Amino acid sequence: MPEMKLPPDHVPVQAGKIGVLIMNLGTPDGTDYWSMRRYLKEFLWDRRVIETPRAVWWPILNLIILQTRPQKKGRDYATIWNKELDESFLKTITRNQAEKLGSQLAASSDKVVVDWAMRYGNPAIKPAVERLLKAGCDRILAVSLYPQYAAATVATANDHLFRALMEMRWQPTVRVAPPYHDEPVYIDALAQSIRAHLAGLDHDPEVILASFHGVPQKYVEAGDPYYCHCHKTWRLLGEALGMGPDRLMMTFQSRFGPDEWIKPYTDKTVEALARKGVKSMAILAPGFSADCLETLEELNGENRHIFEANGGERFSYIPCLNDSDLGMGVIRTVVERELMGWLPARIGPSATPEPGR
Numbered sequence: 007m008p009e010m011k012l013p014p015d016h017v018p019v020q021a022g023k024i025g026v027l028i029m030n031l032g033t034p035d036g037t038d039y040w041s042m043r044r045y046l047k048e049f050l051w052d053r054r055v056i057e058t059p060r061a062v063w064w065p066i067l068n069l070i071i072l073q074t075r076p077q078k079k080g081r082d083y084a085t086i087w088n089k090e091l092d093e094s095f096l097k098t099i100t101r102n103q104a105e106k107l108g109s110q111l112a113a114s115s116d117k118v119v120v121d122w123a124m125r126y127g128n129p130a131i132k133p134a135v136e137r138l139l140k141a142g143c144d145r146i147l148a149v150s151l152y153p154q155y156a157a158a159t160v161a162t163a164n165d166h167l168f169r170a171l172m173e174m175r176w177q178p179t180v181r182v183a184p185p186y187h188d189e190p191v192y193i194d195a196l197a198q199s200i201r202a203h204l205a206g207l208d209h210d211p212e213v214i215l216a217s218f219h220g221v222p223q224k225y226v227e228a229g230d231p232y233y234c235h236c237h238k239t240w241r242l243l244g245e246a247l248g249m250g251p252d253r254l255m256m257t258f259q260s261r262f263g264p265d266e267w268i269k270p271y272t273d274k275t276v277e278a279l280a281r282k283g284v285k286s287m288a289i290l291a292p293g294f295s296a297d298c299l300e301t302l303e304e305l306n307g308e309n310r311h312i313f314e315a316n317g318g319e320r321f322s323y324i325p326c327l328n329d330s331d332l333g334m335g336v337i338r339t340v341v342e343r344e345l346m347g348w349l350p351a352r353i354g355p356s357a358t359p360e361p362g363r
Contacts, residue, residue: 024118024348025143025178026111026341027134028104029163030151030296032126033094037084042076049126054162056263057225079299086302099296100124100151102329107337115349119143125163132170138178145179147344151295151337153192154235155185156221183344187235188242191339195332196239196292197246203324204288211288211322213255213279216240217305218293220258220267233268239292259291259309260300276309280316287313290324295333297326 034045050056050067058066088098100122108120119141123134138146148167152159164182171177186192204210218236226233240256247254259272272289279287289309291301306323313321327333 021142021144022117023138023142023144024345025135025138025141025146026107026118026120026149026345027131027138027146027167028100028107028120028122028149028151028337029131029167030096030100030122030124031159031298032124033097033298034080034083034127036092037080037087039076039080042080042083043072045127046076046079047072052126052158052162054165055158082303083299085307086299094298095302096296096298097124099328103151103296103334103337106329106334107341110334110338111341117349118345125159125166131163131166132173135167135170135178139174143178145181145348147181147183147341147348149183149337149341149344150185152293153185153189153295154187154218154232154239154293155230156232157225157230158221160185181344181348183340185235186336186340187239189336189340192336193239193242193246195327195336196243196290199327199330199332200243200247200288200290200324203322207288207322209286209320211286211320212284213287214249214253214324215255215257215272215275215287215289216243216292217257217259217272217289217309218291219260219300220271222263222265222267223269224265226268236293243292259304272305273309273312276312276318277316280313280318283317285318286320286322287318288322288324291326294326295337296328301326 032045032049035041047067050071051063053060056063056067083094086095087093088095091098104120104122108118111118111120119138121134121138123129123131125131135146148164150160150163155161167180171180200214216239218239221230221232236256236258240254244250244254255270255275257270257272257275258268261267261271276287276289289305291305294301301323310321310323327336
């Protein structure tokens with residue numbers, strides 16, 4: 007990228023840098039009622055998340071859900087809260103991912119600035135974009151840390167980014183990284199993490215569940231590719247591990263509301279396995295780049311209890327890739343590939359996607 011040269015009387019301009027903005031779903035600021043209420047209201051009022059007509063949804067949300075759900079979810083968050091930093095582990099891990107990525111890229115180029123944001127809660131997306139612009143970034147790569155695309159995750163994060171751009175006189179050039187559900191380095195990282203976890207157990211789990219976050223069935227029928235992306239991740243992971251569908255199963259968690267969601271359901275499957283006589287199982291969440299409420303409390307807590315209450319004996323949770331070396335390898339590979347053309351050459355070694363994957 008050529009260096010910008012301005013005449014002496016030109017207004018001050020910060021430019022010539024490239025920003026990388028990594029985005030995740032979100033987190034409340036605390037576990038108290040009002041923090042949870044603010045977070046849930048922002049989340050559940052998003053048309054990408056709840057597509058019910060507003061006239062119908064407003065009284066349900068404000069007069070029913072927000073009266074009781076903040077207390078319950080606050081108690082759930084309190085069980086997995088990072089008390090040392092007084093924040094959710096999703097926030098802690100996402101910050102670590104951004105800092106590590108920034109350090110890795112800075113070792114090869116001084117043109118790249120990394121920042122991070124959450125779609126819901128703090129740190130918000132618009133201030134992160136403003137920080138990147140202030141640092142001199144006239145180009146920004148937006149990377150949603152959701153391997154599989156869904157309108158309720160990737161699209162809403164991009165919507166919020168574009169809303170911020172709508173208020174700017176001089177918009178930066180923006181690229182949006184595609185989903186990486188079938189990226190070879192991602193599948194390999196998942197497989198390596200599973201093998202390493204299983205090697206540390208004193209038993210061999212009879213069944214392994216790959217649990218993805220669910221979405222309403224009608225969203226998929228309307229054209230959302232999420233189910234297909236999850237299915238491909240699961241298929242490729244099974245091939246990488248040499249496991250068939252009876253050993254590595256795919257399920258969907260975190261249902262909300264009365265609508266039918268994509269199946270099979272994680273909690274119902276865990277219960278059925280235990281009742282059928284399965285005594286040991288492991289579970290992982292390939293659709294999450296960082297551990298959060300849905301993994302630490304719902305999978306490792308709630309579903310562990312379901313398994314043990316119905317006759318299961320050995321339950322093991324396999325952590326997300328988080329900011330491990332494997333996890334950072336995935337993020338860096340995606341970022342380096344999408345920065346090509348903005349930098350004179352690759353700023354470091356990264357995996358080359360295999361044809362046909």
